[in-house]
Amino acid sequence: MHRIEAGAGDSDYDTHPFGTDVMWQTNASVLRHRGHEEQTWTETFPPTRENALENNWVDMWLQNENRPIKDLYCSMQRKIEIRRKQERKMKKKTGLESWKEEKGRSWRKFRRKMSVVLQHLILWKGSLQTIGGQFGTGIQSYFTFLRFLVLLNFVTFLLVAGFIVIPSIAFNELGLNQTVSHSPNNSKCFEYNPNPQGLERFYVFIMNILMGTGFMEWTYMFYGYYKKTSVNFSNFSYNVPLAYLVTTLAYFLLSLLWTVIRSVQGFKQSLITDDSSVNNYTDKVLAAWDFCIKDEKIITLKQRSIRYELKVDLEEEKIKRLHAQRTICQRAGIYSVRILLNLIVIALLCGAFYCIYRSTQESQLLLALESVKGNFILELLAGYLPSIVITAANFILPLLFNITIKWEQYILSVEIRLTLVRCVFLRLASLGMLLYSLWNNITCGDTENKTPCDNCGYNYVENKCWETRVGQEMYKLLIFDFLTVLVMILLVDFPRKMIVDHCSCKLVQLWGQQEFVVPQFVLDIIYGQTVCWIGTFFCPLLPLLNTVKYFIIFYMKRLTLFSNCRPADRTFRASNANFFFLLVLLLGLAISWVPVLYSIFVMTPSKPCGPFRDQAFIWDTISMAVESLPKVARNFFEFIASQAFAIPLFFFSCIVMFYLMALGSSYGKLVKTLKDQLQMERSRKILLNQAYQ
Amino acid sequence: MGNKQTIFTDEQLDAYQDCTFFTRKEILRLHGRFYELAPNIVPMDYTDDPDVKLPMQLIINMPELMENPFKERIVQSFSEDGEGNLSFNDFVDMFSVMSEMAPRELKAIYAFKIYDFNTDNFICKSDLEKTLNKLTREELEEEEVTLVCEKVIEEADMDGDGKLAFADFENMISKAPDFLSTFHIRI
Numbered sequence: 001m002h003r004i005e006a007g008a009g010d011s012d013y014d015t016h017p018f019g020t021d022v023m024w025q026t027n028a029s030v031l032r033h034r035g036h037e038e039q040t041w042t043e044t045f046p047p048t049r050e051n052a053l054e055n056n057w058v059d060m061w062l063q064n065e066n067r068p069i070k071d072l073y074c075s076m077q078r079k080i081e082i083r084r085k086q087e088r089k090m091k092k093k094t095g096l097e098s099w100k101e102e103k104g105r106s107w108r109k110f111r112r113k114m115s116v117v118l119q120h121l122i123l124w125k126g127s128l129q130t131i132g133g134q135f136g137t138g139i140q141s142y143f144t145f146l147r148f149l150v151l152l153n154f155v156t157f158l159l160v161a162g163f164i165v166i167p168s169i170a171f172n173e174l175g176l177n178q179t180v181s182h183s184p185n186n187s188k189c190f191e192y193n194p195n196p197q198g199l200e201r202f203y204v205f206i207m208n209i210l211m212g213t214g215f216m217e218w219t220y221m222f223y224g225y226y227k228k229t230s231v232n233f234s235n236f237s238y239n240v241p242l243a244y245l246v247t248t249l250a251y252f253l254l255s256l257l258w259t260v261i262r263s264v265q266g267f268k269q270s271l272i273t274d275d276s277s278v279n280n281y282t283d284k285v286l287a288a289w290d291f292c293i294k295d296e297k298i299i300t301l302k303q304r305s306i307r308y309e310l311k312v313d314l315e316e317e318k319i320k321r322l323h324a325q326r327t328i329c330q331r332a333g334i335y336s337v338r339i340l341l342n343l344i345v346i347a348l349l350c351g352a353f354y355c356i357y358r359s360t361q362e363s364q365l366l367l368a369l370e371s372v373k374g375n376f377i378l379e380l381l382a383g384y385l386p387s388i389v390i391t392a393a394n395f396i397l398p399l400l401f402n403i404t405i406k407w408e409q410y411i412l413s414v415e416i417r418l419t420l421v422r423c424v425f426l427r428l429a430s431l432g433m434l435l436y437s438l439w440n441n442i443t444c445g446d447t448e449n450k451t452p453c454d455n456c457g458y459n460y461v462e463n464k465c466w467e468t469r470v471g472q473e474m475y476k477l478l479i480f481d482f483l484t485v486l487v488m489i490l491l492v493d494f495p496r497k498m499i500v501d502h503c504s505c506k507l508v509q510l511w512g513q514q515e516f517v518v519p520q521f522v523l524d525i526i527y528g529q530t531v532c533w534i535g536t537f538f539c540p541l542l543p544l545l546n547t548v549k550y551f552i553i554f555y556m557k558r559l560t561l562f563s564n565c566r567p568a569d570r571t572f573r574a575s576n577a578n579f580f581f582l583l584v585l586l587l588g589l590a591i592s593w594v595p596v597l598y599s600i601f602v603m604t605p606s607k608p609c610g611p612f613r614d615q616a617f618i619w620d621t622i623s624m625a626v627e628s629l630p631k632v633a634r635n636f637f638e639f640i641a642s643q644a645f646a647i648p649l650f651f652f653s654c655i656v657m658f659y660l661m662a663l664g665s666s667y668g669k670l671v672k673t674l675k676d677q678l679q680m681e682r683s684r685k686i687l688l689n690q691a692y693q
Numbered sequence: 694m695g696n697k698q699t700i701f702t703d704e705q706l707d708a709y710q711d712c713t714f715f716t717r718k719e720i721l722r723l724h725g726r727f728y729e730l731a732p733n734i735v736p737m738d739y740t741d742d743p744d745v746k747l748p749m750q751l752i753i754n755m756p757e758l759m760e761n762p763f764k765e766r767i768v769q770s771f772s773e774d775g776e777g778n779l780s781f782n783d784f785v786d787m788f789s790v791m792s793e794m795a796p797r798e799l800k801a802i803y804a805f806k807i808y809d810f811n812t813d814n815f816i817c818k819s820d821l822e823k824t825l826n827k828l829t830r831e832e833l834e835e836e837e838v839t840l841v842c843e844k845v846i847e848e849a850d851m852d853g854d855g856k857l858a859f860a861d862f863e864n865m866i867s868k869a870p871d872f873l874s875t876f877h878i879r880i
Contacts, residue, residue: 299761
């Protein structure tokens with residue numbers, strides 16, 4: 001730190017009066033300090049706010065940094081005086097300068113007005129503020145994430161509706177140019193009539209809504225209803241299959257971009273704080289108190305949670321020391337226990353996956369049984385069997401994980417992370433397993449008897465229109481997930497609160513109120529969003545359903561938060577979370593691409609339904625469209641798709657990636673070197689202090 | 694509503710808008726809140742810049758501050774005389790710095806002032822102990838308090854003098870990602 005002597009002449013030193021170089025970046029200029037002789041700007045904090053004005057550094061700071069007055073550290077009175085001085089200076093300026101200042105001033109005013117207007121448009125702003133104020137920013141981050149997904153789904157729905165649904169409805173109503181698929185020799189593949197004939201009982205109507213079969217199957221909800229329409233007027237042509245495909249790619253790209261943009265913020269934060277363990281205690285004591293909270297109860301809870309966390313941290317230190325002192329024998333014991341428990345976890349996961357795999361097949365078999373067909377409840381259960389098994393696995397297995405991890409004897413932070421990773425894997429993999437078993441069913445993957453697939457290229461016997469079948473499964477998953485959330489809130493949270501409030505026996509009090517466990521809830525909604533992404537290609541109205549579902553869930557969760565929940569014991573850090581959950585969302589997005597891309601490129605589209613009937617592959621639409629373009633555009637696309645372009649592009653991306661990785665690691669090394677230098681300076685100072693005493 | 698208010702001149706409102714992070718409407722609302730604290734002392738007409746200060750006792754009874762363990766320190770940090778008596782300018786300044794839009798450097802300066810209980814421009818061990826006791830309602834044991842304070846100084850002290858100067862504090866704050874969102878009061 002530099003010292004400026006009072007009354008010094010032109011000095012080479014420039015020190016920010018606060019003694020830090022962080023905010024200070026000007027060229028050499030003179031700092032004259034008027035005041036007591038012995039007072040010098042050392043590392044200490046400036047004595048009063050008034051002295052800050054006495055120096056030219058204020059004007060220089062404002063000019064060079066181009067910062068507004070409101071960022072200045074001084075009393076309001078001084079700020080108003082500085083502003084008056086600026087105004088007077090502005091009046092003295094020449095024509096051009098003052099015109100620029102005027103423009104700058106009015107632009108700032110306009111931006112202020114615009115931001116006020118835009119504030120009103122933000123969805124649920126008031127709710128989020130109340131939640132943040134009462135429960136802290138950790139829980140608020142869950143609701144912010146939910147709002148992001150509502151908006152994402154809504155925009156996806158607008159895309160799908162605008163380019164697929166509404167044109168289809170319009171062309172249907174106008175009775176335009178529809179190609180009817182002609183049935184050649186194997187006319188077996190072209191029979192498809194899901195519309196029910198004759199009068200139906202009421203419960204069948206409900207059943208059809210809940211399962212997506214019957215009359216629902218032949219609506220705009222599912223892929224099967226869309227026709228291979230393409231209109232060609234004089235100056236307007238619209239190809240529905242092409243629009244279907246391109247819109248699919250468009251909304252996937254949009255979701256990717258939007259999520260990545262959101263996660264860049266969080267990524268920057270977590271890069272800076274990657275060694276958060278270094279500043280653990282300072283963070284908890286000096287930067288963790290939430291000044292927003294107004295409610296006395298919540299403040300008491302927050303104080304209790306801070307105390308709990310500090311105690312746990314001190315405990316962890318002791319445990320870490322104990323762990324370091326473990327003998328080799330003990331270590332071997334611990335490792336063997338861990339290996340055993342990991343094997344148990346893997347066995348549990350495999351068991352769950354096998355159950356999911358079998359449930360998809362059993363569901364179809366059960367629905368075909370006569371004894372099930374007449375019975376409403378049984379039919380519902382049989383149809384929802386895959387969803388029930390997935391939800392049960394996602395509910396039971398995390399409880400088992402929580403038990404096994406206690407025996408693995410990790411420190412608490414590692415425990416939490418490992419459990420979270422296992423839960424994420426469970427959720428996404430169980431969805432993957434369901435899709436795998438569906439695909440096996442549709443393409444006769446693992447059965448010895450491949451005859452159902454011979455005629456039509458897919459399992460025509462069981463699924464006349466396989467895309468609709470996939471859409472129905474996703475539709476059922478969505479509905480069941482929604483029902484589970486509602487049931488949990490209405491039939492578990494509320495009664496639990498009532499019991500805890502009115503029954504004072506010890507066991508019940510130990511059970512306590514429901515904790516608002518943010519990570520589990522966020523994983524729930526990421527799971528729901530992945531289902532929606534997979535299902536939108538096969539069920540175009542799914543984003544609308546998802547928007548409505550998340551909209552209602554927002555209000556239900558808010559209700560349960562305010563009435564039933566207490567904040568979790570361990571404070572949930574919003575910053576870490578935001579990045580991690582967006583990462584898991586991207587993982588879900590990547591997983592959702594796999595079935596869609598596989599269907600587009602590899603699978604045979606259904607013959608009797610959908611906008612891609614009697615094509616060999618769904619992707620042929622694009623090839624045919626490219627054929628019809630003018631020669632230049634066609635050559636361009638052919639070039640892009642050819643290997644002459646793809647391979648150099650691949651190598652180029654590899655080079656860019658390696659360059660960025662090298663850059664990143666060199667920055668990391670630089671940061672480490674600087675940190676070491678800081679440490680060295682510190683030790684040197686301590687030594688010097690000791691030497692001079 | 695609109696431009697018919699007579700509390701401030703237009704020039705004053707423009708000045709407030711430039712010098713704080715509030716809009717015109719919010720400044721008028723703040724004046725309303727200030728007036729509510731002491732209707733018989735605070736004038737409705739601020740066009741001639743009256744010099745009216747409210748004592749700390751009235752300010753810390755506001756619902757936004759009432760339950761905050763650091764309420765006295767917050768009010769003292771923004772008062773001119775250090776005793777906690779706020780004029781309307783100080784009042785607006787306080788909520789402006791504590792609003793969402795204030796930059797990190799500005800908030801860090803005031804956070805430092807708030808945690809510096811003995812106002813010696815250093816956060817020393819006794820300041821940390823007082824902070825910790827306010828944070829945990831004095832429910833931590835003595836030795837735990839000492840241990841935690843020692844760990845904090847160990848982590849953050851850069852120049853080895855056993856207490857935190859502003860540079861140390863700011864260095865630590867720049868690495869705390871939640872600081873901006875937690876160090877704010879909504880009014």
